[in-house]
Amino acid sequence: MQTPSSERILEKLSILADAAKYDVSCSSSGSKRKNHNKGLGNSTGGGICHTYTEDGRCVSLLKILLTNHCIYDCAYCVSRKSNDIKRAAFTVEEVVELTLNFYKRNYIEGLFLSSGIFKNADTTMERLIAIARKLRTEHRFNGYIHLKSIPGASNALMQEAGLYADRLSVNLELPSETSLQLLAPGKTYEQIKKPMLLVSQTIQAQANEKRLLQRAAKPLFAPAGQSTQMVIGATPETDKDIMYQANALYQNYRMKRVYYSGYIPINPTDTRLPGVGTPAPLIREHRLYQSDWLMRFYGFQVTELLSDSFPQLDSDIDPKLSWALRNLHQFPVDINTADYEAILRIPGIGVQSAQKIISARRFGQLDVYQLKKLGVAFNRARYFLVCRGMGPASLGDLQDRQIKHFILAGYRSKFSNAVSSQLSLF
Numbered sequence: 001m002q003t004p005s006s007e008r009i010l011e012k013l014s015i016l017a018d019a020a021k022y023d024v025s026c027s028s029s030g031s032k033r034k035n036h037n038k039g040l041g042n043s044t045g046g047g048i049c050h051t052y053t054e055d056g057r058c059v060s061l062l063k064i065l066l067t068n069h070c071i072y073d074c075a076y077c078v079s080r081k082s083n084d085i086k087r088a089a090f091t092v093e094e095v096v097e098l099t100l101n102f103y104k105r106n107y108i109e110g111l112f113l114s115s116g117i118f119k120n121a122d123t124t125m126e127r128l129i130a131i132a133r134k135l136r137t138e139h140r141f142n143g144y145i146h147l148k149s150i151p152g153a154s155n156a157l158m159q160e161a162g163l164y165a166d167r168l169s170v171n172l173e174l175p176s177e178t179s180l181q182l183l184a185p186g187k188t189y190e191q192i193k194k195p196m197l198l199v200s201q202t203i204q205a206q207a208n209e210k211r212l213l214q215r216a217a218k219p220l221f222a223p224a225g226q227s228t229q230m231v232i233g234a235t236p237e238t239d240k241d242i243m244y245q246a247n248a249l250y251q252n253y254r255m256k257r258v259y260y261s262g263y264i265p266i267n268p269t270d271t272r273l274p275g276v277g278t279p280a281p282l283i284r285e286h287r288l289y290q291s292d293w294l295m296r297f298y299g300f301q302v303t304e305l306l307s308d309s310f311p312q313l314d315s316d317i318d319p320k321l322s323w324a325l326r327n328l329h330q331f332p333v334d335i336n337t338a339d340y341e342a343i344l345r346i347p348g349i350g351v352q353s354a355q356k357i358i359s360a361r362r363f364g365q366l367d368v369y370q371l372k373k374l375g376v377a378f379n380r381a382r383y384f385l386v387c388r389g390m391g392p393a394s395l396g397d398l399q400d401r402q403i404k405h406f407i408l409a410g411y412r413s414k415f416s417n418a419v420s421s422q423l424s425l426f
């Protein structure tokens with residue numbers, strides 16, 4: 001039977017978990033915190049629940065706000081002070097208790113804790129740290145902890161937060177300072193970037209020390225690094241503006257991840273925002289993530305993907321294919337002689353296939369059959385490569401628009417074949 005106090009906790013949980021769902025930066029990758037001293041949990045261990053919401057957001061952590069009371073009035077945020085919604089606040093003990101209970105039941109792999117800003121930045125940050133400290137020191141909790149940093153919190157608090165959290169993040173909020181001033185007038189880029197810089201410098205200093213001493217500096221500061229997120233589609237920045245901003249964040253603040261959160265219309269009366277019924281399309285979010293991936297793992301420069309003359313990503317084809325079609329002079333690439341970097345740029349060839357190609361060709365020249373066996377998506381790749389038995393005429397006189405047409409037609413017929421074979425089952 002539920003007691004009045006457990007009912008109240010459940011009510012708070014439903015309010016504060018719902019308010020936290022707009023924050024998409026909840027990835028837990030990159031931490032290797034091990035269980036020790038017979039403590040509880042292990043951020044890399046098995047039995048971890050990974051679940052995704054309908055729109056693809058990861059909810060593998062207990063993802064909650066400490067409170068949705070907030071002194072700020074950011075136009076795009078459901079918790080803004082002018083919004084007439086149910087408010088709630090957890091106590092430190094309640095969050096600790098919930099985390100431990102959920103963890104023991106194997107519902108979660110850790111905690112993602114954010115908060116509205118009550119009283120001021122330091123008071124809020126102190127409360128978040130108190131939860132992480134209690135989990136780590138009193139309950140020897142070794143599961144994953146991701147803490148949101150509160151812009152404007154003191155350096156000393158940020159330093160302490162990093163001792164308990166695997167990952168720290170502070171949201172950039174919007175892709176440009178002009179938009180931030182318009183929609184979140186209480187915040188500034190300076191306030192947001194100061195803790196980012198501190199985290200990045202501390203992580204760098206720790207890495208230097210580790211190199212010098214040949215062992216990890218103890219205790220580790222934010223071992224899973226820092227991340228950030230931007231709301232996209234609420235303001236007029238182009239994909240180029242967004243990706244150049246992301247690139248600067250990766251370069252200047254050693255970000256592990258930049259997240260792109262498609263704007264969800266939640267404030268229909270604010271004329272500064274796009275209207276209800278025009279949420280940022282999920283495909284835009286997806287293309288931004290693909291471009292981000294190309295920059296981090298495929299060696300692409302942001303300037304190759306987007307420029308003044310090409311400021312918006314294609315929505316009908318992925319950014320790698322789009323780049324290849326704009327740069328046909330770089331193709332075809334000879335699979336049997338080209339270097340890894342050039343092979344990786346061929347549409348339809350991913351990191352694993354490229355690595356397999358490099359290994360396999362040591363034993364002989366590769367042909368179409370072997371490439372397919374190595375995982376190459378040949379229907380896409382065929383226009384951009386040569387291999388044994390397939391000469392440099394593969395591109396022939398085809399223009400970029402024709403190649404795009406053939407590839408898209410291939411997708412469509414693959415899709416309709418899949419649908420008809422599904423239907424034939426019934």
Ligand code: SF4
Binds near residue numbers: 077078116
């Ligand atoms: S400070 Fe954070 S919680 Fe408060 S209104 Fe702005 S985005 Fe929302």
